[in-house]
Amino acid sequence: KQEVTQIPAALSVPEGENLVLNCSFTDSAIYNLQWFRQDPGKGLTSLLLIQSSQREQTSGRLNASLDKSSGRSTLYIAASQPGDSATYLCAVRNAGNMLTFGGGTRLMVKP
Amino acid sequence: GAVVSQHPSWVICKSGTSVKIECRSLDFQATTMFWYRQFPKQSLMLMATSNEGSKATYEQGVEKDKFLINHASLTLSTLTVTSAHPEDSSFYICSATRDGYEQYFGPGTRLTVT
Numbered sequence: 001k002q003e004v005t006q007i008p009a010a011l012s013v014p015e016g017e018n019l020v021l022n023c024s025f026t027d028s029a030i031y032n033l034q035w036f037r038q039d040p041g042k043g044l045t046s047l048l049l050i051q052s053s054q055r056e057q058t059s060g061r062l063n064a065s066l067d068k069s070s071g072r073s074t075l076y077i078a079a080s081q082p083g084d085s086a087t088y089l090c091a092v093r094n095a096g097n098m099l100t101f102g103g104g105t106r107l108m109v110k111p
Numbered sequence: 112g113a114v115v116s117q118h119p120s121w122v123i124c125k126s127g128t129s130v131k132i133e134c135r136s137l138d139f140q141a142t143t144m145f146w147y148r149q150f151p152k153q154s155l156m157l158m159a160t161s162n163e164g165s166k167a168t169y170e171q172g173v174e175k176d177k178f179l180i181n182h183a184s185l186t187l188s189t190l191t192v193t194s195a196h197p198e199d200s201s202f203y204i205c206s207a208t209r210d211g212y213e214q215y216f217g218p219g220t221r222l223t224v225t
Contacts, residue, residue, distance in 0.1 A: 036216075042219065044155075049213060091155075096160075098145075098157060100157075104154050
């Protein structure tokens with residue numbers, strides 16, 4: 001059974017810092033990996049989706065990498081802003097279109 | 112494109128009553144819809160997968176008689192929480208996929224059972 005772990009569980013940084021969120025998964029037979037953002041009491045916003053054949057994806061200040069063989073992904077956020085404060089969720093897709101989510105990283109960017 | 116809506120966004124019901132939550136794909140036909148549950152400060156847990164016109168597939172530990180799922184059309188799935196109890200209070204999120212490649216998530220429904 002796939003298990004997804006995110007480290008750290010919570011992170012507080014001053015505005016302007018570059019930061020890295022980590023995601024690891026136990027079963028490397030994935031179709032893709034996706035990073036989401038969730039604001040309190042809200043649904044999910046998809047940030048980046050990396051196919052199993054890809055190594056990384058970039059969108060603006062966000063860069064996500066994938067090392068499938070080692071079961072790891074990182075989300076890099078450059079020049080963090082207070083508006084980046086949210087919970088970031090990593091999810092992997094295995095067979096059957098099922099997504100398995102990590103526990104999330106709660107990010108606080110202080111002005 | 113690929114917008115998913117949920118209704119209601121927030122509902123309070125009394126213990127013992129039933130409540131229905133709707134999930135709609137607004138601009139695409141969803142071959143499959145998923146229902147997740149999220150407790151405070153926890154991640155999403157898949158409850159069930161539903162395909163249009165067929166019975167839902169429930170994850171282990173999810174009571175199918177308590178959480179009734181109906182996927183009546185390619186744009187609508189409903190989750191009915193029957194005989195709700197306070198422990199059913201949670202955030203329920205649906206998602207839909209049109210091609211099995213990517214899931215698009217709804218905004219969630221917060222259920223509070225008093």
